[in-house]
Amino acid sequence: MTIAPVPNDVIYTVGLYGWRKRCLYFLLLLFLVTMIVNLALTVWIIKVMNLSTVRGGMGNLQLSQDGIRLEGFSEFLLPLYVKEIRSRRDSALVLRSERxxxxxxxxxxxxxxxQLTGRTLWKAQCRRLEVRSRADGQPLFSADADEIRIGTRTFTVTGSEGAVFRHSVETPLIQSSASEELKLESPTRTLTMGAPRGVEVTSAHGALTVGGRKDLQLQSTEGEIILDAATVxxxxxPLGVFAPEPPGRASPPPPPAGQATYEVCVCPSGKLYLSPAASSSTCQAVSNICLWS
Incomplete structure (x- = not known):
């Protein structure tokens, strides 16, 4: 068996040439440019977001095992779902919205x-609302469907018109400050004060005025009504007209001229009137005041 020799003019070359070589260089250049752009964008994002491995977060946002911590102002464009929102001990928590x-x-x-919502008027919808003291945790204000309870020692109303109650009020004491007047008024209805063991109205340093458009009744079902003062x-x-007694009964002489002295008489209906005073009583059940009362 003989082997034919290979001609010297036949040469086999290995590699990429022509358009394939140009495509390879273009792809390598494109990858290099993409890597440089990505690296530049990454550095820009780290710079803008202020990411830091030392503080464990980005900018004012710090990540920890307990949650996240925001410093300064933060803006949320979508709903925020959290378990607890708490401010630092030396600063207040402010929630602000344009709407x-x-x-x-x-x-x-x-x-x-x-739910707690509001803009100009705050509304709270819950079964029971409580406001507690920061010092000892005692309830200061609580409200539910049945009652509203105020736990402070003093409830002060600073409005110029005072406090308006649509229905009854139950309290052991109503008191004004030392420099202010206390006024209880019902403009269109009846003002009633009642207590199982008595009602006490006291004015320590000023006058006490009780007035009404119609009848004013002081009623005690079991006890007495006592007017105790230096001057009553x-x-x-009204001044009653004294009618002379029938013949056969001596009538009291008239009072001396210029003496304005009268006695207080009581009609069978309970109405009071004045009658000219004399040596004996001039009160008459048939007086014109009693007849027309």
Missing amino acids: NVTLNVRNSQGHLTG RLASL
């Missing part, structure tokens, strides 16, 4: 159990 702020509380089934004045009592 309104709404805080919702939901149970495990997703049903709404509490019954102003604007």
Whole structure:
């Protein structure tokens, strides 16, 4: 067996040439440019977001095992779902919105159990609302569907018009400050004060005025009504006309001229009137005041 020799003019070359070589260089250049752009964008994002491995977060946002911590102002464009929002001990927590702020509380089934919302008027919807003291945790204000309870020692109303109650009020003491007047008024209805063991109205350093458009009744079902004062004045009592007694009964002589002395008489109906005073009583059950009362 013989082997034919290979001609010397036949040469086999290995590699990429022509358009394949140009495509390979273009792809390598494209990958290099993409890597440089990505690296530049990464550095730019780290710079803009202020990412730091030392503080464990980015900028004012710090990540920890307990949650996240924000410093300064933060803006949320979509709803925020968190378990607890708490400020630092030496600063206040401020929630600000251009429209309104709404805080919702939901149970495990997703049903709404509490809501706090408001813009110019704040509204709270819950079963029971409580405001507690920061010092000892005692309830200062609580409200539910049945009652509203104020736990402070003093409830002060600073409005110029005072406090308006649509229905009854139960309290052991109503008192004004030392430099202010206390006024209880019912403009269109009846003002009633009652207590199982008595009602005490006291004015320590000023006058006490009780007035009404119609009848004013002082009633005691089991005890007495006592007017205890150095001077008791019954102003604007009508003056009765003394009628002479029938013949055979001596009538009291008239009072001396220029003496304005009268006695207070009581009609069978309870009405009071004045009668000219004399040596004996001039009160008459058939007086014109009693007949027309």
